[in-house]
Amino acid sequence: MICVNNLAFSYSKIPFIENTSFEVKSGEIFGFLGPSGAGKSTLQKILTGLLPGFSGAVSVNDTKIGRHTGTFYEQIGVAFEFPSLYEKLTATENLRFFASLYPTHRDIPSLLGMVGLERDANKKVSDFSKGMKTRINFIKALLHSPRVLFLDEPTSGLDPSNARVVKNIVLEEKAKGTTIILTTHNMYDATELCDRVAFIVDGKIKALDTPHNLIMTRGASNVRYTFVENGTEEYREIPMDRTSTDETLADLVRHDRLMSIHSGEPTLNDVFVEITGRHLV
Ligand SMILES: Nc1ncnc2c1ncn2[C@@H]1O[C@H](COP(=O)(O)OP(=O)(O)OP(=O)(O)O)[C@@H](O)[C@H]1O
Ligand SMILES: [Mg+2]
Numbered sequence: 001m002i003c004v005n006n007l008a009f010s011y012s013k014i015p016f017i018e019n020t021s022f023e024v025k026s027g028e029i030f031g032f033l034g035p036s037g038a039g040k041s042t043l044q045k046i047l048t049g050l051l052p053g054f055s056g057a058v059s060v061n062d063t064k065i066g067r068h069t070g071t072f073y074e075q076i077g078v079a080f081e082f083p084s085l086y087e088k089l090t091a092t093e094n095l096r097f098f099a100s101l102y103p104t105h106r107d108i109p110s111l112l113g114m115v116g117l118e119r120d121a122n123k124k125v126s127d128f129s130k131g132m133k134t135r136i137n138f139i140k141a142l143l144h145s146p147r148v149l150f151l152d153e154p155t156s157g158l159d160p161s162n163a164r165v166v167k168n169i170v171l172e173e174k175a176k177g178t179t180i181i182l183t184t185h186n187m188y189d190a191t192e193l194c195d196r197v198a199f200i201v202d203g204k205i206k207a208l209d210t211p212h213n214l215i216m217t218r219g220a221s222n223v224r225y226t227f228v229e230n231g232t233e234e235y236r237e238i239p240m241d242r243t244s245t246d247e248t249l250a251d252l253v254r255h256d257r258l259m260s261i262h263s264g265e266p267t268l269n270d271v272f273v274e275i276t277g278r279h280l281v
Contacts, residue, residue, distance in 0.1 A: 001026040001148060001179040002047065007056035009046060009203075016203040017042065017054070029170070029180045031190045033272070034200035035280050040183040041081055042203070044150050047181065048078050061148055061179075074102055077146035081153045081183070083137035087126040091117060091136050094125055095143060102144035111139040115165055130157045138166055142173070149173060152183040167193060185280050187268040191215075197268070201276045214271050225261040227252050233259065 002024035009017040017039060024030040032040040045051040047060055049068045058065040063072045085094050092108055099105035112118050115135040125133065134157050141149060154170065155163040170193055174180060184190055190197050191211045199207040199214075207214060221240040226233055227248075238246050240263060252258045269280050 001028070001061060002030075002181070003057070003059045004047070005057040007046065007054060007058060009042065009051070009054040011042075017046075018204065020056070020203075020205055022198060022205065022208060024179060024181065026179055027174065027177050028195045029174050029182055029193050031194035031197040032181070032183045032200050033185065033187065033190045033194075033197050033268070033280070035185055035278055038185075038200040039203040040185075040200055041152055043200070044078075044152055044181065044183055048076060048150055074144060075146055076148045076150060077141035077144065078150045079138050079141040079152060079154055081156070083133040085125045085133060085136060085140070088124060090122050090124055091128070092121045094136065095140060098140055099143050104145075105143045106145060108143075111142060112136075114169060115139055116162070131159060131162055134158055135162060135166070138169075142169075147178060149178050149180045150183075151180065153185075154182065155184075155186065155189055163189075187272070187280055191268050199272055199276055201278050206276045207271075211268055215266055215268060221263060221265045223249075223261065223263050225249060225252070226259040227257050228259065 004023070005021050007017055007020040008015065032043055034040050042051065046054050046058060047065065049065045049072060052066065060072075061075050086097065089097065091112060095108045095111065099108065109118065109121065112121050115138065117132060117135060120128070120132060125136065128136070134154070138151070138154050141151065151170065154166050158166060167189065170180060170182070182189070182193060194211060196208065196210050197214065198205045222237050223240055223243055224235060224237045226235045228234070236248060238249070243249060272278070272280055
């Protein structure tokens, strides 16, 4: 669905994105995961035809970016990281305006209802909270049932229950067959939602795989156990594959002295740090 071949781009004389190639399959949720300033939004802007001046070949839904026309925007939906809405118009007026740009569109009251904004339909966007703006910005991208959805930090600034609502809608869109590009620095969102994730740092893709493969093949699972020694609580952490040979653990088990034992798989953040040497936040 998306093909990027040998992409290069810079904002200044210093090269930023270089030698970047990847593909996104139809119906996949593909994540750009990286810290602030990594180049996630830049990549999204290139893929959506908003940032000219790149070299290499980029195509989205069989459209070559650079030669795209207005009809390209009928097939893609974009939620920018900063809500792009008319502040003086109400929620419904905003959605009606953007809907008028497309040949057909989804029912506006039901879209508002999906993100819990039905009671705010006639309120001016200037009176919306940050999270309300994020939610209306999100449903704006779904208005015309696009084949490809670009979501830049769709849960940013949302409370946990609204973030859950948005993530469920993202999964519903995937179930319908929509291809989704999701930009995030949230490892939990990336782990839960994405079929594959690209780790991005300084404009470069440092790793690309399924969250499961990244976690299981790159990081070691650990076991942490606690026990009392000379009246004080002690703990030990060992790699999962050393539990059978760890003498302290064997002794504690033999004498029923184990207080607690937990296993912990590395998180996507641990793997991100291991591969890139950088933290996500
Ligand atoms: N219009 C611009 N002109 C010059 N430099 C820019 C421009 N937009 C972004 N940059 C620079 O490009 C780099 C990547 O920015 P980008 O917005 O793509 O990062 P990001 O990964 O989306 O970060 P965040 O998580 O904070 O949204 C940053 O160093 C930024 O300063
Ligand atoms: Mg960004």
